[in-house]
Amino acid sequence: MTARPSYDKLIFELSSPGRFAYSLPASDVPVSDVATLLPAEFVRPEAPELPEVSEVDVVRHYSRLSQLNYGVDTHFYPLGSCTMKYNPKVNEDMARLPGFARLHPLTSEAGSQGALALMHELARDLGEIAGMDHVSLQPAAGAQGELAGVLMIRAYHLSRGERRHTVLIPDSAHGTNPASVALAGFSVVQLRSDDSGEVDLADLDRHLDEDVAAFMITQPNTLGLFESKIHQITETCHARGVQVYMDGANFNAILGLTRPGDLGFDVCHFNLHKTFSTPHGGGGPGSGPVGVKAHLAPFLPVPVVVQDEDGGFALDWNRPQSIGKLQAFWGNFGMLVRAYTYIRTMGPDGLRAVAENAVLNANYVLKRLEGDYDRSAPGPCMHECVLSARRQKRLGVTAMDIAKRLLDLGFYAPTTYFPLIIEEALMIEPTETESKETLDAFCDAMIQIAREAETNPALAQEAPVTTPVRRLDQTLAARQPVLRWTPQVK
Numbered sequence: 001m002t003a004r005p006s007y008d009k010l011i012f013e014l015s016s017p018g019r020f021a022y023s024l025p026a027s028d029v030p031v032s033d034v035a036t037l038l039p040a041e042f043v044r045p046e047a048p049e050l051p052e053v054s055e056v057d058v059v060r061h062y063s064r065l066s067q068l069n070y071g072v073d074t075h076f077y078p079l080g081s082c083t084m085k086y087n088p089k090v091n092e093d094m095a096r097l098p099g100f101a102r103l104h105p106l107t108s109e110a111g112s113q114g115a116l117a118l119m120h121e122l123a124r125d126l127g128e129i130a131g132m133d134h135v136s137l138q139p140a141a142g143a144q145g146e147l148a149g150v151l152m153i154r155a156y157h158l159s160r161g162e163r164r165h166t167v168l169i170p171d172s173a174h175g176t177n178p179a180s181v182a183l184a185g186f187s188v189v190q191l192r193s194d195d196s197g198e199v200d201l202a203d204l205d206r207h208l209d210e211d212v213a214a215f216m217i218t219q220p221n222t223l224g225l226f227e228s229k230i231h232q233i234t235e236t237c238h239a240r241g242v243q244v245y246m247d248g249a250n251f252n253a254i255l256g257l258t259r260p261g262d263l264g265f266d267v268c269h270f271n272l273h274k275t276f277s278t279p280h281g282g283g284g285p286g287s288g289p290v291g292v293k294a295h296l297a298p299f300l301p302v303p304v305v306v307q308d309e310d311g312g313f314a315l316d317w318n319r320p321q322s323i324g325k326l327q328a329f330w331g332n333f334g335m336l337v338r339a340y341t342y343i344r345t346m347g348p349d350g351l352r353a354v355a356e357n358a359v360l361n362a363n364y365v366l367k368r369l370e371g372d373y374d375r376s377a378p379g380p381c382m383h384e385c386v387l388s389a390r391r392q393k394r395l396g397v398t399a400m401d402i403a404k405r406l407l408d409l410g411f412y413a414p415t416t417y418f419p420l421i422i423e424e425a426l427m428i429e430p431t432e433t434e435s436k437e438t439l440d441a442f443c444d445a446m447i448q449i450a451r452e453a454e455t456n457p458a459l460a461q462e463a464p465v466t467t468p469v470r471r472l473d474q475t476l477a478a479r480q481p482v483l484r485w486t487p488q489v490k
Contacts, residue, residue, distance in 0.1 A: 008468075010485060011051045011053065011058075011061055012049075012051050012485055012487070014051065014053050014057050014061060015051040015052045015053055016052060016053070017052055018052065019052045019053050019054045019057075020052060020053075020054070021053055021054055021055040021057070021058045022055075049487075068468055070412055071084075072084050072085065072086050072087065073086070075410070075411070075412055076411055076412065076430075076434060076438050076441075076442055077412045078365075078411070078412065078413075078414045078428045078429055078430055078431075078442060079412065079413075079414060079415055079429065080224075080384045080386070080414050080415040080418075080426075080427025080428050080429040081174070081222055081249055081250060081384060081415060081418075081427060081429060082274065082280070082415070082429070083252050083271075083273075083274035083275065083383075083429060083431055084280070084429075084431070085252075085277065085431035085432065085433045086277075086431075086433040087277045087278065087279060087338070088277060088341075088342065088345070090341060090345060091277060091278070091337075091338035091339075091341045091342055092338070094337050094338070094340075094341040095334045095337040095338050095341075097337075099114055099115075100114075100115065100118075100333070100334070100337050101334070103115055103333065105329035105330050105331065105333075106329075109313070109314050109315060113312060113313055115333065116305055116313035116314070116315070117313050118336065118337065118340055119137055119305045119313075119333075119336060120305045120306075120307055120313055121340065122137065122336055122339060122340045122343070123135040123136070123137055123289070123305065125340070125343050126270055126289055126291060126343075127291055129255070129256075129259070129343075129351070130248075130251075130259055130260050130261055130268055130270070130291045131259030131260055131261025131262045131263075132260070132261050132268065132291030132292060132293060133261075133291075133292065133293050133294040133297060134291065134292050134294070134296075134297040134300060135289050135290070135291040135292075136148065136289060136290050136291075136292075136300045136301050136304065137287070137289045137305070137336060138289075138290075138300075138301040138302075138303075138325075138326045138327065139269065139287070139288040139289060139290055139301075139326055139327075140285035140286060140287060140288070140326070140327050140331070140332050141285065141286045141287070141288045142176070142248070142249065142269060142270075142271040142273075142274075142286070142288035143176045143179070143180055143288065144288055144326060144327075145248075145269030145270070145271075145288030145289060145290040146176060146177065146180035146245075146247065146269055146288070147180045147183055147184060148269070148290045148301055148323065148326060149245050149267040149268070149269055149290045149292070150167065150180055150181055150184040150186065150214065150216070150245065151184050151299075151323040152267065152290075152292060152296050152299040152300065152323055153213055153214045153243045153245065153266070153267065153296070154184055154185065154186070154213065155299040155321065155323055156243065156295070156296055156299060157213055157243075159298075159299075159321065162241070164210070164211055164212060164213035165186060165187055165211055165213070166186060166187050166188075166189055166211050166212045166213060167181040167186045167187070167188060167189070167212070167213055167214045167215070167216055168189050168190075168191055168204065168207055168208075168212055168214070168215045168216070168242075169181065169188055169189070169190055169191065169215075169216045169217075170190070170191045170192075170193060170199050170217055170218075170221065171190050171191065171192060171193055171419075171420070171421050172193050172197065172198075172199075172218070172221040172222050172223050172225075172419055172421060173216065173217065173218050173221070173222065173247065174218045174222060174247045174249045174250075175222075175418060177216050177218070177247060178190075181216065186213060186214075189207055189212075191203045191204055191207065193221075193223075193421060196225075196377060196378065196379070197221070197223040197225045197376065197377030197378075198221070198225060198227050198228060198229065199217065199221075199227060199229070199233060201229060201232065201233070201236075204233065204236070205236065208236065208237065208240045208242060209240070210240070210241070212240065212242050213242065213243065214242060214243040214244065214245050215233070215237045215242055215243075215244050215245070216245040216247065217230075217233070217244070217245070217246060217247065218246070218247040218249055218250055219246050219247075219250065219254070219260070219263070219265075220250045220253050220254070220382040220383070221250075222249075222250075222386070222418070222419040222427070223376055223377050223381075223386050223419060223422070224250075224253075224362065224376075224377075224381035224382050224383065224384040224385050224386050224427075225377055225379075225381060225382065226253075226254075226382055230263050230264065231263065231264060233264075234263060234264025234265065235264065238264070243266045243267065243296075244264060244265050244266050244267075245265065245266065245267045245268070246260045246263075246265040246267070246268035246269075247268075247269065248260075248268050248269045248270045248271055248274075248275070249271055249274065250382065250383060250384070251268075251270060251271070251274070251275045252274055252275045252354065252355065252358050252383050252431070252432075253355055253358060253359055253382035253383035253384075254355055254382075255275060255351050255352065255354050255355040256348060256349075256351040256352030256353075256354070256355055257352060257355050257356070260291075261291075261293065265293075266292065266293050266295075266296060267290065267291070267292050267293075267296060268290070268291050269288050269289065269290040269291070270288065270289045270290075270291070271286075271288055272286065272287040272288070272289065272335055272336075272338075272339040273286050273287070273335070276338075276339035276342050276343065277338065277339070277342040278335045278338040278339050278342075279335075279338075285327070285331045285332040285335070286332060286335060287332045287335040287336060287339065298319065298320075298321040298322070299321050299322060299323055300319065300322060300323075301322060301323050301324060301325060301326045302316070302317050302319050302322045302324065302325055303315035303316055303317045303325075304316045304319065353432070354432045355383070355432075356432075357432035358382075358383040358429075358430075358431055358432040359381075359382050359383055361430040361431065361432060361434060361439060362381050362382065362383050362384050362385050362428070362429065362430055363380050363381055363385070364430075364436075364439060365385055365428055365430050365439055365442070365443060366380075366381055366385035366387075368439075368440075368443040368447075369385075369387060369428075369443055369446055369447070370387070372446070372447050372450035372451075373387040373388060373389060373391070373392075373426065373446070373450065374387060374388040374389075374390055374391060375387060375388070376388055376422045376425070383429055383431070384427055384428060384429035385427075385428050386419065386422055386425055386426070386427050386428075387425075387426045387428065388422055388423055388424050388425060388426070389402055389424040389425075389426055390423045390424050392424070392449075392450060392453040393423075393424050395453045395454060395457055396453075396457045396461065397449075397452075397453035397457045397460045397461065398424060399416040399417060399424040399425065399426055400416055400417075401457075401460040401461055401463065402416075402426065402446075402449050402460060403416050403426075404460065404463040404464050404471060405449050405452070405459060405460040405463040405464070406445060406446075406449070407463065407464040407466075407467050408463050408464045408465060408466045408467070409445040409448070409449075410445070411441075411442055411445055414426050414427055414428040414429070415427035415428075430442075
């Protein structure tokens with residue numbers, strides 16, 4: 001039997017009785033009988049089998065695992081529509097300032113004036129960037145921002161005595177849109193895309209009636225295309241009393257170039273982790289602020305950060321038409337600090353350059369790969385390009401195989417099989433932060449895989465072979481998941 005190096009083992013496999021990685025002082029808390037504190041069904045009959053390891057084993061084990069992480073600080077991450085771009089470290093420095101990092105969520109308004117001022121200014125800046133009159137920082141994720149926007153639209157119609165039950169969504173929409181709409185109590189009607197990849201206006205017109213509450217569209221759409229007829233769309237919707245919602249998933253493409261409010265949108269949400277350079281999830285709650293035009297402002301979630309006559313800041317809970325509170329605490333405040341720092345350091349010219357370079361990079365990738373992969377739509381793209389691996393599939397190599405093979409070649413995979421309207425879809429977003437050398441290396445790898453599909457498809461079909469974990473049986477993992485480790489009986 002070949003011995004396995006210890007760093008390839010689970011922490012439980014490193015366990016040896018009697019070892020420990022801590023040194024704690026004697027407890028000064030009185031010992032109580034657990035049976036007097038908890039019901040019997042919640043009391044373990046025996047101690048949990050936690051690993052017993054030395055401090056050096058703990059350090060080496062988790063340091064080794066950390067070196068296996070894949071992220072934007074170590075690799076190129078072309079995950080289409082999710083905008084995994086480099087997060088400037090000055091953002092982290094600001095979020096770690098003691099006055100921000102150590103601020104308790106229950107701190108009084110008087111003791112958190114700096115934080116409230118930052119939130120007020122961030123909401124103002126986001127409103128200016130998006131052309132929206134008011135912005136709420138309440139949502140703790142983009143999908144929650146979607147839900148907040150749709151709930152405000154519902155509240156708006158009800159305030160007018162209208163009960164509308166339907167929301168229209170294109171088949172090129174961001175994937176969370178139908179779920180948010182359904183959660184808000186609306187029925188979803190899907191609209192077709194035309195041959196150019198944009199909304200089919202005839203199909204939109206056929207479905208617009210007095211039962212439609214909103215039209216929800218991603219701009220640019222998930223094919224990476226700017227909806228060129230957006231003014232016509234918003235005007236047509238408004239003429240029928242329909243509110244228009246913009247999913248801000250792809251806002252990175254239009255930052256500083258155009259504003260949703262100027263395009264006729266009534267509501268939009270922001271993904272701070274995509275456009276404004278905050279970590280995805282941030283190790284906890286993320287942030288998905290939502291912006292609205294003035295007529296929807298009464299329905300904003302509470303509380304709203306306001307500035308009083310004396311220049312101080314407060315939380316306004318007295319909003320009778322509000323859709324209510326979305327979360328209990330400002331647990332995502334660190335994300336707000338990072339986004340605020342990004343906006344301030346970039347400035348108007350820098351934010352515009354973000355979009356310009358993101359679009360330039362995506363079109364460069366599209367041009368280099370269009371000879372080896374099928375395009376999803378004619379013409380230039382915005383911040384992401386969507387290709388199809390249908391010709392590779394005919395040779396036995398699927399989009400999933402291509403994604404796995406990329407891992408062997410040192411790259412994370414693009415989004416696969418989305419949008420759903422494109423067969424064997426590969427959604428690639430290079431972002432604005434990558435160099436031409438990096439993009440060329442990625443494109444070279446994609447072209448190499450296309451050549452391998454013609455000459456040796458097994459290379460992709462068996463990939464990855466160089467990663468710590470080889471290709472998994474995804475069907476078996478889904479149907480018979482192993483969610484806990486159990487010791488082998490000797």
